[in-house]
Amino acid sequence: MASSSPAASRAIERLWAAIEQRQAELIELVAELVRRPSELGQEQEAQALVADHMGSSGLTPDIRDLPPELLALENAGASGVSFAGRPNVAAILSGSGGGRSLILNGHIDVVSPEPVADWSYDPWSATIDGDRMYGRGAYDMKSGIALNLFLPRLLAELGIKLDGDLIVQSVIEEECTGNGALAASLRYPADAAIVTEPTGGDFTSAHVGVLWFRIAIAGKSWHAMQAYRGVNAILKARPVIDAL
The missing domain is CATH 3.40.630.10 (Zn peptidases)
Incomplete structure (x- = not known):
């Protein structure tokens, strides 16, 4: 009908x-x-x-x-x-x-x-x-x-x-x-x-989803006394974290 x-x-x-x-x-x-x-x-x-x-x-x-x-x-x-x-x-x-x-x-x-x-x-x-x-x-x-x-x-x-x-x-x-x-x-x-999720009677046409991914950031380990010669992967990750 x-x-x-x-x-x-x-x-x-x-x-x-x-x-x-x-x-x-x-x-x-x-x-x-x-x-x-x-x-x-x-x-x-x-x-x-x-x-x-x-x-x-x-x-x-x-x-x-x-x-x-x-x-x-x-x-x-x-x-x-x-x-x-x-x-x-x-x-x-x-x-x-x-x-x-x-x-x-x-x-x-x-x-x-x-x-x-x-x-x-x-x-x-x-x-x-x-x-x-x-x-x-x-x-x-x-x-x-x-x-x-x-x-x-x-x-x-x-x-x-x-x-x-x-x-x-x-x-x-x-x-x-x-x-x-x-x-x-x-x-x-x-x-x-x-x-038919509970929505309080409201019609919802879109919703959050999930993205599965991995990000690899290369660093270079070095002795703390000469840390300037190494590469800190955590610091390199900061712009990635900010972007996310």
């Missing part, structure tokens, strides 16, 4: 209404994801839950380890952890044809909860106190993952058919390298992508 058509507007209204009605179900999915620790190298259990949810929604999950050759790309980074057994998970809700494709992307990995002693609640408990959920990754970004998983299910249940493909991705290594998103973008090209 065309995005500006009356039918599309009605479909969006129905989706919002369904999300409101099933808010408790969505919150529980966030909690289930939080209860599965997914620090760097420990993403397997959480990704298995993602795949199970995709399958129960009638999608076919593509569970795929990142290829080792990805590290040869200039925009890849090295986390120091093997890709083996730490898959990206993706699925496609196929459109009826003729429409543009859209990716909903989120990362399953979270930063360390340390120091755990500073937490008021177990960081993996997804404790709800008032109108807040406390747990590592609840905000960044298992809430976004849950929404990405929930949307295809609602579309199917409401009988809303998209013209283009909707591609849902749950990737690893966002917190350190971006390798998961890099691998997913290479495997699943699309017309557009939305990363």
Whole structure:
């Protein structure tokens, strides 16, 4: 359906209404994801839950380890952890044809909860106190993952058919390298992508990135009594540091 058509507007209204009605179900999915620790190298259990949810929604999950050759790309980074057994998970809700494709992307990995002693609640408990959920990754970004998983299910249940493909991705290594998103973008090209990071409701069209590089500055060691005969690499590095 065309995005500006009356039918599309009605479909969006129905989706919002369904999300409101099933808010408790969505919150529980966030909690289930939080209860599965997914620090760097420990993403397997959480990704298995993602795949199970995709399958129960009638999608076919593509569970795929990142290829080792990805590290040869200039925009890849090295986390120091093997890709083996730490898959990206993706699925496609196929459109009826003729429409543009859209990716909903989120990362399953979270930063360390340390120091755990500073937490008021177990960081993996997804404790709800008032109108807040406390747990590592609840905000960044298992809430976004849950929404990405929930949307295809609602579309199917409401009988809303998209013209283009909707591609849902749950990737690893966002917190350190971006390798998961890099691998997913290479495997699943699309017309557009939305990363459902928490932004306070603001639309963000660009963000900071990462550059991986090394700078070698040659010096010449000499005895301190005759330092003038040597070359101080630290002093030579100053204009480089200033430029950075």
